[in-house]
Amino acid sequence: METRTIGSLTVSLVGVGCNNFGGRIDADATQAVVDAALDAGVTLFDTADIYGGTQSEVLLGQALGSRRDKAVIATKFGGPVAEGKGGAKPDYVKEACEASLRRLGTDRIDLYQIHFPDDSTPIEDTLAAMSALVDEGKVREIGCSNFDSSRLDAAAGAPASNTFRSVQNQLSLLDRRQEADTIAACERHGLGILPYFPLASGMLTGKYRRDAEPPAGTRLAGLPAERREKALSDRTFDTVEKLEAFATAHGHTLLELAMSWLAGLPQMASVIAGATRPDQVRDNAAAVGWRLTDDERAEIDALTRR
Numbered sequence: 001m002e003t004r005t006i007g008s009l010t011v012s013l014v015g016v017g018c019n020n021f022g023g024r025i026d027a028d029a030t031q032a033v034v035d036a037a038l039d040a041g042v043t044l045f046d047t048a049d050i051y052g053g054t055q056s057e058v059l060l061g062q063a064l065g066s067r068r069d070k071a072v073i074a075t076k077f078g079g080p081v082a083e084g085k086g087g088a089k090p091d092y093v094k095e096a097c098e099a100s101l102r103r104l105g106t107d108r109i110d111l112y113q114i115h116f117p118d119d120s121t122p123i124e125d126t127l128a129a130m131s132a133l134v135d136e137g138k139v140r141e142i143g144c145s146n147f148d149s150s151r152l153d154a155a156a157g158a159p160a161s162n163t164f165r166s167v168q169n170q171l172s173l174l175d176r177r178q179e180a181d182t183i184a185a186c187e188r189h190g191l192g193i194l195p196y197f198p199l200a201s202g203m204l205t206g207k208y209r210r211d212a213e214p215p216a217g218t219r220l221a222g223l224p225a226e227r228r229e230k231a232l233s234d235r236t237f238d239t240v241e242k243l244e245a246f247a248t249a250h251g252h253t254l255l256e257l258a259m260s261w262l263a264g265l266p267q268m269a270s271v272i273a274g275a276t277r278p279d280q281v282r283d284n285a286a287a288v289g290w291r292l293t294d295d296e297r298a299e300i301d302a303l304t305r306r
C-alpha cells in the first residue's frame with residue numbers, strides 16, 4: 001500500500017471512512033471491516049464523535065484493540081453530540097477531545113479535525129485550543145473539514161504553535177464543485193486532502209443500475225424516497241455510465257477509476273472510502289493502481305463537466 005504524509009503522520013493512500021460503524025453496521029461487522037483493512041495495508045481510519053451516535057469511535061477502538069499502534073486514528077469534533085454539546089469554543093474542544101479519547105480507548109488522537117466551521121467562535125480561539133492539545137501530547141496533528149479556501153487562508157494566518165495539516169471536503173468524480181478551490185488552498189498552505197463521499201455513497205462502484213431497484217441492504221436503498229431518487233437520477237446515471245464505459249475501454253473498473261482519479265489529484269493524502277463489508281475494503285485498497293495520464297484526465301474532465 002502506497003503511503004502519503006499529513007504533517008508528521010504517515011497514512012495509507014486508501015483509508016477507511018468509519019461513518020457506518022455503530023450505525024448501519026454492528027460491532028461484529030465493524031471488526032470484520034477493520035481486520036480486512038489492516039490486512040490490506042490500510043492504516044488510516046477516519047471517524048467522528050457524532051458517527052453512529054458516538055458508537056463509531058467506541059467500535060473502532062474495540063476493533064483495533066491491541067493493534068492500535070498500527071493505525072492512524074482521525075476523528076472530529078464540533079457536530080452536535082448531544083443537547084448543548086457541539087461547536088468549536090475552546091473549553092468544548094478540550095472536553096470533546098477527552099470524550100473521544102475515552103470512547104476510542106486510546107491515549108492520543110493522531111489527527112484531530114474540526115468537523116464544521118463554527119461562525120460563533122473566532123478560528124484563532126479554536127486553533128489555539130486544538131494546538132494546546134498537540135502540545136499536551138493528546139493529539140498528534142490537527143486538521144479541519146468543510147472549510148473553503150477563504151477559511152483555510154484565515155486559519156493559516158492565525159497565530160498558533162500548531163497549524164492545520166489537512167482538510168476534509170466533499171470530492172468525487174460525481175461532485176467536483178470544491179475541487180479547484182480546495183486544491184489551490186492546500187497547495188498554498190501545504191495541506192493534505194481527505195476527500196469525503198469519494199464513492200458518492202456507492203454510486204461510483206457500479207452496483208447501482210439505471211431503471212433497477214437499488215440492491216437490498218445498500219446505503220441508497222435505505223434512503224428516504226426523495227433523497228434516493230435524487231441520488232439515482234437519470235442525470236447522475238448519464239455521467240456514471242460514461243465513466244464506466246471509459247474505465248472499461250481502458251481495461252479498468254469504475255471503482256478503480258473513481259479511486260485512482262482521486263489518488264492522482266494534487267495534495268491528495270488518503271482516499272477515505274466508507275465500507276460495510278470486508279470485500280469492499282479489499283477492493284478499495286486495490287483500486288488506486290491506475291496512473292492516469294494527462295490526456296486521460298482531460299477526457300474525464302470532459303465526461304464530468306456539467
Ligand code: NAP
Binds near residue numbers: 016047202280
Ligand atoms: P463513500 O465512501 O462515498 O461510500 C461508502 C459506501 O459505498 C459504503 O457504505 C458502501 O455502501 C459503498 N461501497 C464502498 N466500497 C464499495 C465497494 N468496493 N463495492 C461496493 N460498494 C462499496 O461515502 P462515505 O462512507 O459516507 O464517505 C467516506 C467517509 O468520509 C465517511 O465514512 C466519513 O469518514 C467521511 N465523511 C465526512 C464528512 C464530513 O462532513 N467531514 C461527511 C461525510 C463523510 P453500502 O453501505 O451500500 O454497502
